[in-house]
Amino acid sequence: MKLSAHKEINCRKVGGNYLVYSNLNSETISLSYFAYCMLLTLISREMDISDLMRSQAQYAKDLNNDELLQVLKKTINELVIRGFIYKLPD
Amino acid sequence: MDSKGILLQIGPFTVRLDSCIDVVNQSVNNLYADYNFFEEASDIFTDFYIRIDRPNFYRGYLRSQVQCYVDGITPFKPLPIAQSYPFFEWGLNWIIASHVHYYLLIHAAVVEKNGHVLILCGEPGAGKSTLCAALASRGWRLFSDEMAVIDLQTNEVIPCVRPISLKNKAIDLIGKLAPDAVFGESYPETTKGTLSHMKPMKESVLRGNERAFCKWVVFPQYREGSKTCLTSIEKDQTVIKLAKNSFNYNALGSLGFNSLCDMVEESHCYEFEYSDLNEAITLFDKLAY
Numbered sequence: 199m200k201l202s203a204h205k206e207i208n209c210r211k212v213g214g215n216y217l218v219y220s221n222l223n224s225e226t227i228s229l230s231y232f233a234y235c236m237l238l239t240l241i242s243r244e245m246d247i248s249d250l251m252r253s254q255a256q257y258a259k260d261l262n263n264d265e266l267l268q269v270l271k272k273t274i275n276e277l278v279i280r281g282f283i284y285k286l287p288d
Numbered sequence: 289m290d291s292k293g294i295l296l297q298i299g300p301f302t303v304r305l306d307s308c309i310d311v312v313n314q315s316v317n318n319l320y321a322d323y324n325f326f327e328e329a330s331d332i333f334t335d336f337y338i339r340i341d342r343p344n345f346y347r348g349y350l351r352s353q354v355q356c357y358v359d360g361i362t363p364f365k366p367l368p369i370a371q372s373y374p375f376f377e378w379g380l381n382w383i384i385a386s387h388v389h390y391y392l393l394i395h396a397a398v399v400e401k402n403g404h405v406l407i408l409c410g411e412p413g414a415g416k417s418t419l420c421a422a423l424a425s426r427g428w429r430l431f432s433d434e435m436a437v438i439d440l441q442t443n444e445v446i447p448c449v450r451p452i453s454l455k456n457k458a459i460d461l462i463g464k465l466a467p468d469a470v471f472g473e474s475y476p477e478t479t480k481g482t483l484s485h486m487k488p489m490k491e492s493v494l495r496g497n498e499r500a501f502c503k504w505v506v507f508p509q510y511r512e513g514s515k516t517c518l519t520s521i522e523k524d525q526t527v528i529k530l531a532k533n534s535f536n537y538n539a540l541g542s543l544g545f546n547s548l549c550d551m552v553e554e555s556h557c558y559e560f561e562y563s564d565l566n567e568a569i570t571l572f573d574k575l576a577y
Contacts, residue, residue, distance in 0.1 A: 208542045210549045215524030219545035224538035226531050226545060228524040 200286040201274060202244035207282050209237050223281050232257050233273050240283055247274075295326035295334065299437065299448030299496060300391075301384065302332060305376060307340040309354065311473070315373040319451040319472050319485055322493040336383045340376050342369075358383045374475050374483055377453060381434055384448075385535040391446065392438040392547050393535040398431035398445060399423045401576040404503035405445045407436050407555075409533050412480075415510025415562070418458040421486050422565045423572060425466030430492035435535065436502075440543055443550050444499040449492050451485035459484045465565055502551050504575065505530065508560045516567040519559045526557040 206221035209229075216234035219226045229237065235257050239245065245253070251263075251270060258266050277283045293306030294316070307313060326332055336359060343355035343366045353366035356379040363382060367375050385393060396409035397420030406428070408416040417433050424430040431445060433452040438445055451472065454462055459482065462469060470487035505526050506518075527548050531537045537544045562568045 208545055210546070212527060212549045212553050213523035215522050217524050217527055217545075217549065219542060221541045224541070226528055228528065 199288055200244045200246050201240055201250065201283055202286055203237055203240040203283045204281065207237070207241070209234060209241065218282055220281055225280060227280060227282075230273075232269065233277065236270070236273060237277065237282065244286060247271075293337075293339070295332055296320060297324040297326070297496075298380075298450055299432070300446055301335040301388075301448070302326075303380060304334045304337045305340070306337070307372070307376070309340055309342075309369070309372045312340050312372045312376055315472050315485075316376070318470070319487045321487070322490045336380065336387075338376060338379050338383070340372055340379075371475055371478055373473065373485075374453075374478060377451070377485070380450075385435065388437075389536050389539050390440070392436075392440055392537070392540060392544050394436040394438070394530055395434070395533045395535060396436040397433050397452075398436045398447075399428040400431055400445075400447075400500050401428045401573075403500050404576065405431065405500045406504045406506060406572065406576075407445070407502055407530075408506050408508050409436070409530060410507050410509065411533075415458075415508050417452055417454060418461060418510065418565070419508050419562070419568055421452045421454060421458070421462045421469075422465055422569055424452065424486075424489060424492065425462065425469055426569050426573075428572075428576075429495060430488050438502075438547060438551060439499070440540070440547050442499075443501065443547055443554075445502050446499050447492070447496045449488050449496050451487055454484050454486055456481045461565065462486060502555050505552060505555045505557045506560045507558070508562065510563065511561055512563055514561045514563045516564060516571055517561045518571060519561075521557050521559050523552050523557055526552050526555075 204222060208219045210217050216229040218229055218237060236254055239253050293304050296303045339357040343353060352369040354369045354372045354375060355362055355366045356364055356375045358379050396407050397416040399406050399420055408419055410416045420433050430449055431447045436445055437448050472485040475483045530548055
């Protein structure tokens with residue numbers, strides 16, 4: 199299963215914080231640095247979860263693989279629910 | 289004023305007001321006395337046309353009601369004729385908030401000092417108009433009591449100077465704080481309680497074309513008996529709170545998001561709790577120097 203970011207989203211760093219806006223539902227939410235980097239990665243290209251794990255590992259060096267996978271899945275789930283990213287069928 | 293109405297330049301908007309109701313004309317002549325009234329209406333583009341008039345025989349004469357016609361439509365139910373002048377102000381708020389999508393509009397009071405804009409944003413009843421009137425009466429230049437108008441290209445805040453709408457206890461409070469301030473009629477029993485409008489200071493009106501950049505975004509909260517307390521807040525939370533208080537953020541899409549982020553990036557952001565207006569004025573004066 200691959201993941202992709204909607205084209206209509208806009209990520210920004212403001213001060214020391216991270217925000218994302220969706221033109222689809224006009225929602226603006228605050229992001230962690232981890233989620234921000236993940237979104238930027240998915241905006242640049244679609245990716246499956248194992249590639250995303252490798253890419254995101256650098257932003258969560260204190261987590262082991264299981265913990266990273268859990269954080270990643272939770273972040274993906276939140277961003278899918280809020281309409282910022284979507285899952286592509288295989 | 290004749291029956292064809294008058295043209296008023298209010299910030300970036302040209303407004304035509306037409307009313308046969310004396311109290312409306314008298315209030316406008318009093319509260320907008322320092323404004324640019326256009327005599328020749330024929331060759332000037334009018335952004336909004338507001339007519340305050342009796343709705344029909346039954347509602348207008350038997351029940352003494354008044355209607356607000358905004359660009360020919362009636363978005364509101366008629367009100368008692370005693371509320372004719374506030375109806376003009378509410379009608380103007382409504383038409384700007386619902387039609388102007390070439391600026392970012394945020395429900396906020398705005399003042400300026402030393403070239404820097406302070407945006408006071410909050411829910412109705414948070415005390416932003418009271419604080420705005422207090423600062424305006426102590427040397428801050430009034431931009432608006434009702435909305436921050438932000439240029440989407442430059443992120444400058446644009447003055448839209450109008451009378452400050454004060455409610456209930458705030459009327460006496462500002463009357464005592466600023467004895468020289470000019471107030472219009474008092475309107476009891478409106479949906480917001482007793483209402484009165486404070487005439488904007490002449491300098492604010494005369495400098496109505498001078499834009500400035502935002503330096504402070506503050507979310508005030510009046511709480512009786514509370515200490516004066518200014519607390520920094522994160523910029524992401526500031527953007528989200530401003531977006532929630534914007535009239536047209538959703539309509540503007542990414543343009544509004546980027547404009548808001550750019551403005552907040554350059555601003556200091558605070559929550560502010562207060563009960564003493566003099567302490568509040570001292571604090572903001574220090575901030576401005």
